[in-house]
Amino acid sequence: MWLFDKDLWVEIFHTLGQNLFRTFLTMLGVIFAMIILVLLLGSSNGMSNGFNKVFAGTASNSLFVWGQSTSEPYKGFERGRRIRYKIEDAELIKKQIPEIEVLAPRIELGNYRGTTTVYRNGQTSGSAVYGDYPEIDNITKKRLVEGRFLNQTDIDDSKKVCVIGEETYKLLFEKGEKAIGQDIRINGVFFSVVGIFKPNNNINIDGENAVFIPFTTFQKAFNSGDRMGWMAIAVEPGTKVVVVEKEIKEILKKKYDIHPKDERAIGSFDMSEIFNNITAFTTVLKGFSFFVGIFTLLAGVIAISNILLITVKERTKEIGVRRALGATPKVVKRQIVVEAIVLTAFAGLIGFAIAVGFLAIADSLWGSGDEFPFVKPMVSVPQFIISFLLMVGLSVLIGLIPANRAIKVRPIEALREE
């Protein structure tokens, strides 16, 4: 195997080492190109990871549905009628749309986004109070600082327990005070705290100052009957959220006698849309990085080809001698192409190492922070392999230019050259 031929490598390293400064300058182009490629790819990976971290805990294939007021008169109802859902709607929707994986009904004390005064030992906080099912945790994950979230037993037994937000805790308790097991009072009813949660960074549907109590307890404590405020829904993977959204609206419109063309009566929010937008954004970003990087790399490799052309020119006579001594065009060509590959690969690896160092520094500076979506900026192994193979492939193609130049000179002309 010629690849393991010592003489080939001796000659290659000799020719490259002959003019070290020039070799280094030549490699610089590829080194920088590789740095740019890896930094771009790594940064877009970092952003993508950062966004994933921001959205961690929120099911991407989810939607929220709530009631608003009608905007069209229909079946004898006037416009402006407030739509109020009933808890039975949840069952109805779940039964009719099998693609729904999780459906968590919720009820809110007071108006939408309204607050209720919560008391404890003379301290108060104006918090949002929600009646929830434990399933909501599958859609918007609560980061619990202490204790637990609501569970099925709480629902079954209508326990007077609550999970409070960190903000609420700060308002109602002294710093460092133990809250678990303590009672807080909402509208004259006492609830025992079982958990404290920290808000999800950035995506935050419930607010930081919130109290969650079991849905069934809510019904009894605040006399809400069969009313339901809104629904958080997660659909099966592979099912389009928009399709389910439409089906739900159709069911609800039929049930509540809403005009089929009434767009305002039912409020909904498709979470997957945001995810899709961000995924599209990061994908485009990655693609763009790759594109820019590869072209920079191409420029670098062309510089190598350029210098090899000069080297070939300088070595015309030597090549002529070699051919007089029996070097076939293939052998001559191979040596120059291998030189191109060695230069490129070596420079590429140096650039890669430098860029990875930069990315590691960037990660240690910003990677763990919450405020900036930049997590683990690093290139993946497949990305590295693809870039590396592409680079080597380019160098082979481009190395062929000086290689062909070298064999185009007839040995006789090469020998004549003085």
Added chain:
Amino acid sequence: MIEIKDLHKSYKMGSNSLHVLKGINFTAEEGELVAIMGSSGSGKSTLLNILGMLDGADSGEYNLDNVPIKDLNETKAAQYRNKFLGFIFQSFNLINYKSALENVALPLYYQKVNRKVRQEKALKYLEQVGLKDWATHLPSELSGGQKQRVAIARAMAAEPKVLLADEPTGALDSTTSYEVMDLIQKINDAGNTILVVTHEEDIAHMCKRIVHLKDGVIVEDKKIEQVRAAQYV
């Protein structure tokens, strides 16, 4: 060994063509030492290039050791050169970053001889030209005569059928020239066929036969009494 019949060669120089070889007929037997003489422009270098398969003829026949040399592509030509011919150049043409030994071993490298055998053989030929102790030296550390002797060792390393020397003493002073010719004579004594292109009378007379070229034709072809170079060394 060498058979040439009615060889023609012309070069295109812009719109006119220059007829350099106008029907050369020439044969050389095994073991001959032939000097090819002629002034510049006589076509002697062109003839040598064609003999050396570095250039192709326009028409005519060329047989080397009964192998017709015709329509060679570069790969085939390279292989034939490697197998049949050893070149000795006026300017030595050693590869300057390779030691004497590596230079001599180069034709063997292209024959895909393994490294160890290559080095042994190369050392043997260096010994023959009296430069065994200089094996690890670079060409820049050698004198002109030494360089040419390394080049001769290199030409012989592949054990070719014919050695082609193009003005082998052209870049050397007369004492060194005679040393080199002495070596060439000894190699010829051992039975090797050698063609020497030269324009120096004294060098030509150290061969066994002189072929005179003028304006692309052989004007004279005579056997001579060889002058031994050893007496001048």
